[in-house]
Amino acid sequence: MSQSPKPQRPTDPAKAAPSPKPSAPSARSSEPSRRSSEPSPRSSEPSPRSPEAPPPPVPTSADVARLAGVSRATVSYVLNNAAAVRISEPTRRKVREAAEELGYVPHAAARTLRAGHTRIVLLPTSHVPAGPLYSAFLDDLQWALRRLDYTVVQYGSLGLSGDQAARAWAELRPVAVISLGEIVLSARNVATLERAGAKAVITLGPVGVPGAHALVLDQGEVGAAAALHLVERGHRRIGVVVPEEPGLELFSAPRLAGARSVAGAEVEPVPLARTEESAGRLARRWRSLGLDAVYAYNDEYAMLLMRAFQDEGLRIPGDVAVIGADDLLLGRLLRPRLSTVRIQMPTGDYLAALVDRAVREGAEPAERHGLMAASAIPREST
Amino acid sequence: MSQSPKPQRPTDPAKAAPSPKPSAPSARSSEPSRRSSEPSPRSSEPSPRSPEAPPPPVPTSADVARLAGVSRATVSYVLNNAAAVRISEPTRRKVREAAEELGYVPHAAARTLRAGHTRIVLLPTSHVPAGPLYSAFLDDLQWALRRLDYTVVQYGSLGLSGDQAARAWAELRPVAVISLGEIVLSARNVATLERAGAKAVITLGPVGVPGAHALVLDQGEVGAAAALHLVERGHRRIGVVVPEEPGLELFSAPRLAGARSVAGAEVEPVPLARTEESAGRLARRWRSLGLDAVYAYNDEYAMLLMRAFQDEGLRIPGDVAVIGADDLLLGRLLRPRLSTVRIQMPTGDYLAALVDRAVREGAEPAERHGLMAASAIPREST
């Protein structure tokens, strides 16, 4: 434990020891010279922290044991409610009271090390995405995983390459990693994680990752639903907004392709940045494009564009029909009310269950498709 | 290390050993019976995982040492670039190559345990908030902390009480905790965290927490800025929206109070839920309230309300002036364009620097005020 003047109960030196155990740890002092004395058994109120005093040592289970007058093992058994070991009720109480008095909190790292595994589910987040859809999904997922007794850790991986990120994540030895598609993983990265003990690497995104449980969310569905809706309303020449903001290609390209796949639609890609200026510029040259409808990537771009169209004197949906995606509340407030595509993602419960199955049964990684449903919601702008 | 048939380099049994070191660990088998054999030195490609094979053991620094033909200590020195110890270049290369071949990744928990502390900064998140303002702030903060070599971990604490949350966080032994005000901490919770080694507990929110570095963001500023703007435009009887959604009182109450503090304003609280129905109901009875302006908590509520007013035939800003807060992009797209209050929060860099100072110098916790600036941005709705 330590080299400091500890009780060192005078155990019988001539004990019946089957193996030669001198067991003299030769009190060699190492460098973290902590635990200079008893952690002050009395004084339960947090002392007013005298200036420049060395921080009081963090209480360990050994401290609890000392205070309760039992062995560390007993403390461990009691605090973990080990049913298989018989500890008397009075002792249990003593231990619990001692722990309470010291404000003992177990050390997760020590526990992990001993156990050989964690129950951490890692959720890498590069940039925190706004969308209410996404936000609700994340809440769901966290709840569901907590119910299954996993610890959810969102680990910011901003600006890391796939390799760096994978290594950093692996250090935590998570049982599972759920990549929400903000960081693109390679098969090598998946291997790194699995070698570090991850039982499941799950990716959500437009493309699958070999070796991982890939939930392929086919963004094409969204584009297709939008285009289909427009075609049904009699539109033919359809513009599809492709955001100029970097990082969105993974979503916009499949959506564009999805729109293209719809029979009867002539699709024209239309670049647009998420600013009023860009929308104004596009609106001004709109008539020259010869299009009669636009699928604007999502509701934000759609709203931006709608306003610009109106400022330009274009009537909606008369001159041009507009449809977005994501079903934002605010889209309903515009005049005309914005038609949109509602996107159905896998639920948090579904994902949590998938994690749990993979962890417990070591399910084979596979690609799953068709998890994303998209349906057009007609309102007034189409 | 383990009880399995490991090489056990035939060291000279009659070595000059000053202290009696039988060092026979009496190969007692404990329960995590891992490391059944060498971790397959060859075969660098991930094998196709034969069904029901026990997962290959996670490589440790001992495996690296074995493969490189050196001691574990050497591995540690090399991989940590220890400058104080002289290791020849060829040996360094051997070690690095072995580590690479095995795909070795250090075990964060073991490191933490040994070091006695972490560099984790914990960011509790209960529900992921949408707002672009907040989102950008979080990104900033993560960047800044990473630059200072901290590890940012967002720990979902959904549905936990303050006490439970504090204990759960304490288990990770973070150096610092930055509570964004979603979970209300007590002084006791702060004490728990500090006893667990946290050098800094920082809270951001409308109220201070004793014992913590409290950045008190006075939401009153927002309400005051909005009300002041309205008064300057000649409005007197001002309605202040109070969201009915739970969890927002901590923000809405001070904002209301801030509005009340403005000289010349008669302020009336107006409950409103974030739905079209609620807004419609409010709009219908609006004329009976005798108010000539409304500060709508934030832009979302404002937009909701604006639409309902217009549907009711109220002219904006003629019959009623509307101002929101948060300066959302979409507010600019309405007609009339929505006036708003831009909120200035502390920057991520500022917060990160605060954390770093507290960690390194153990700065005294204190309340800081006046960190939130609010300024009205007049557009067309007022």
Next chain:
DNA sequence: ACATCCTGCTTACGCGAGTAACCGGCACGT
């Protein structure tokens, strides 16, 4: 009277990594 069983603990060990202290050689000075 002594073996046997239960109860209620304690003792010992290892998880993986970092590091102070030690140590065998070789080169060099005297």
Next chain:
DNA sequence: ACGTGCCGGTTACTCGCGTAAGCAGGATGT
């Protein structure tokens, strides 16, 4: 020939915890 110093490592110990195995001592069986 022998101390001295540097180089290039290795050995031993520790962090906090969980748990298998051991072990007193009282109760019970024969």
